[in-house]
Amino acid sequence: RQEESEADADSTAVGEPMGRREDDRLLRGEGKYMDDFEPTSNLHHVAFLRSPVAHGEIDDIDTTAAERREDVTCVLTGADIAEQMDPFAVGVQNPPEYYPLAVDKVRYDGEPVAMVVATTKYGATDALEDIVVDYTRLDPVTDELEALDDDSPQIHPSGNCANYRELEYGPVDEAFERADHVVEREFEFPRYTSAPMETYGVIAEYDTARDGATVWSNFQGPFTMHPVVAGALGMSEADLQFKVPSDSGGSFGVKAHIYPYIAAAVIASREAGAPVKWIESRREHLQASACHTDRTQRMRGAVSEEGDILGVWVDLYDNFGAYVRAPEPGNTFRPLGNYVNAYDFDAFGGEFRAVQTNKCPAGLNRGYGCHQYYFGLERLIDCMADVVGMDPTAFRERNFIDEDEFPYRTPTGGEYDSGRYSKALQRAKELFEYEDYLGRRDRARANNRYIGIGCAAIIDPSASNMGYVSVALPPEEREKGHPKSGAVSAVTMMVQPDASIVVELDSAPSGQGHETTASQIAADELGVDPEAITVVSGMDTSEKAWSVSSGSYSSRFATVGHSAVKNASEQIAEQMRRIAAVILDVDPVMISLEDGRAHGPDGGAISIREIAGTAHWNPSKLPDNIEPGLRTQHTFSMDDSRPIDEDDRINSSGSYGYGVQLVAVEVNKTTGEIDILDYVAVHDCGTIVNPKIVDGQVEGGIFHGLAGSLYEELRYDDSGTLQTDTFMDYAVPTAKEAPDVTTDHIETPSPKTPMGSKGTGEAGTEGAPAAIANAVNDALDPLGVEITSLPLKPPRVWSLIEEAEGE
Ligand code: MCN
Secondary structure, eight states: OHHHHHHHHHOOSTTOOOOOHHHHHHHTTOOOOGGGOOOSSSOEEEEEEEOSOSSEEEEEEEOHHHHHSTTEEEEEEHHHHHHHOOOOOOOSSSOOOOOSSOOSEEOSTTOEEEEEEESSHHHHHHHGGGOEEEEEEOOOOOOTTGGGSTTSOOSSTTOSEEEEEEEEESSHHHHHHHOSEEEEEEEEEOOOOOOOSSOOEEEEEEETTTTEEEEEEOOSOHHHHHHHHHHHHTOOTTTEEEEOOSOOSOOTTGGGGGHHHHHHHHHHHHHHTSOEEEEOOHHHHHHHSOOOOEEEEEEEEEEOTTSOEEEEEEEEEEEEETSOOTTOSHHHHGGGGGTTTTBOOOOEEEEEEEEEOSSOOOOOOTTTTHHHHHHHHHHHHHHHHHHTTOOHHHHHHHHBOOGGGOSEEOTTSOEEOOOOHHHHHHHHHHHHTHHHHHHHHHHHHHTTOEEEEEEEEEEEEESOOTHHHHHHSOGGGTTTTOOOOOOEEEEEEEEOTTOOEEEEOSOOOSSSOHHHHHHHHHHHHHTSOGGGEEEEOOOBTTOGGGTTOOOSOTTOIIIIIHHHHHHHHHHHHHHHHHHHHHHHTSOGGGOEEETTEEEOTTSOEEEHHHHHHHHHHOGGGSOTTOOSSEEEEEEEEOOOOOOOOTTOOOOOOSEEEEEEEEEEEEEOTTTOOEEEEEEEEEEEOBSOSOHHHHHHHHHHHHHHHHHHHHTOOOOBOTTSOBSOOSTTTSOOOOGGGOOOEEEEEOOOOOTTSTTOBOOOTTHHHHHHHHHHHHHHHHHHGGGTOOOOBSOOOHHHHHHHHHHHHHO
8 A cells, every 4th residue: 555655646647648638528519610609790701712723814803793792791802902911921032922812813723813701601602603704824834843844834923933942961972972872763742731620710800990900710820920911911910919719620730821811801801891701611621721842852862882871962842832831931941950860971962942833832731841851761761771782671770870979960950859769660670570570571472462561760850940941041131030940939827816727828739639738747746636727728919928939830839838838837836835835834845746735844734725825815925036926927948049050051940759660561463452551650759748649649640641642632634723622532531541550659858858858740740651652662572663652542553563564
């Protein structure tokens, strides 16, 4: 019994696989999403007319019939909108003019050309049919390589290359000169998106009295885009208030791109003289929300005969679609600090192009720049292993950064905080029974079964900063106030007189479980049960405490959010200990907080309620330097303030998690179908607060990457029309297609964060496409098929096999 009570005393909420506190409410259908939300009365409704033409001049728009309808309040075209705002700012060399509605010209299938405001939703949608638009069709271009041809259709007067930079780090020429082998490949990564359960939603209310506006939307990060929208609308940041209701039905990056609709809705509300609401349809979401860039990567790897990576070069063509949206060009440059991945080599370089085409503008999607890059790099790593005749896992292990090399500064500027990459790989191999599996694979091959094993290792930059905007631009452009960091988080915490504890987060979670993990962290510091803590998330740009924050993206909560909660809780705990010490008349260091009470050294104890009551109602009893009330506001920053120097080394991200994935597949040679046989993922996000949530994040991420590798694709035909704009054609896999994933964790605490934790939300998705492609490549190796592009849908796989067999 004594052992039990000692174990109880030692037990902490951090590390417990608690169920998510928010689930009960959400599963009962009590979550509050944008379409449930009526924060203001007299709401009018918005519908958008979208272009059926991928590239064309707008010769005329006739809105008179629509305007005459009784329930229509007003109709706005791109020209009307452009009169009332500036184009959105974006950090590239040749920024295209980007407005929420097309002006004079349409540039992608589904681009909004007009918006109707009506008293009812259906009234607005019906009125779209009365708007007549005359287009002169122009030839479209959807391929990023063709768009750079001299005779390609020009999409913008600024040209089809929005950004170009050549960057070189370390002795690149020397690496390729002394290499025993140079491996060259071209890889193509496709477009896919996130398909969150809830689509975009915006409510905007313009207030004539203060010439300002309030916007409610399911924005995943209002702070990063708030200045962009305010600037474009010519409003001060104080006059434009963004609020994020607390529930969001998934975001995965793409909801950062709701901001053009926010600007349009503010203008529409001003014109209509009423608050307006818009809820996006599923088709609109697939056509025109956001996805990552599809990409061509021409890669070269220099390798020695012994199997050492000497250098890597990438010619990268990112297909940004019709416009470049802020916070781009993160698809290209966000992973720059970790472009060497987990490997110890010092020569890296590349040419990086942001290309405009007649596709929907790209943006954030889970993995943001990493999954596209790792698909190419980790395929190239397998090719390098092959050329020197090494097992791909042994080749990786040989080249991994060693445990004793941390902190490790990459040639491109990332500062890897901690890691045990070899240990993670060994653990993954153990769980996978790798050596055994190789034997089983070979035996299956002998029986004409096409089984393959694939490996991928990835480094996950979490709490990445916005320094990439500066690197994207040539040095002379840099000092224009482009952001350099985002690795900051602010938390407000208070204990009310009745001892209820409230933690206000600066995040906008959409399924990550912040309510749960924040309560676990605070509970341990305050010696209470996590259930005793109320966590409030959702954001409001008018809250001054949060003006340094930037939203939920880049797997940042574990890195900066955990840290802010931990430090704020420590500050409250310290205030509680000092007040309790006065009441119990002992030294504060002798006070421990447990079971909702402050315990003194000799058995004396008082409740948190008494401490809180004293703090609020008996200020005269408080020790010196403690103000009445129990409250703190803490801002945690891990800003890498190093300037981006002439060597173009990026600022480091906050921390770097990592993971190794091993997957076995079987390919059906007759149908081209791929069956996932086994999947192992070993991941390290430092100290884990909630293992159940972390497992869910890793598995969810893998499923997202698997979806893009095998099923989902935003596919355009030659006329630039999206072929996959419903779930009949855009094949979102279901639970039935989800493989069983065995997950395990190495916990190497980060020395840079007070809890030692780092991000986890994107690691799964960053590795899955590469691991699956490597496995399919291995399976079809005996047939001479090489995998250089995704998705691996059965007809494509079948054709690859047919082609190889025909040769
Ligand atoms: N966590 C933990 N211990 C750690 C690391 C993380 O308990 N050592 C917990 C965190 O407290 C948090 C969760 O794991 O509850 C994820 O943390 P983190 O990796 O920091 O990611 P964020 O919370 O900042 O969320 C952003 C990340 C991104 S960038 C995308 S995209 C994404 C993702 O999370 N979108 C998601 N996961 C998602 N999950 C759901 N359900 N829905 C989305 O839209």
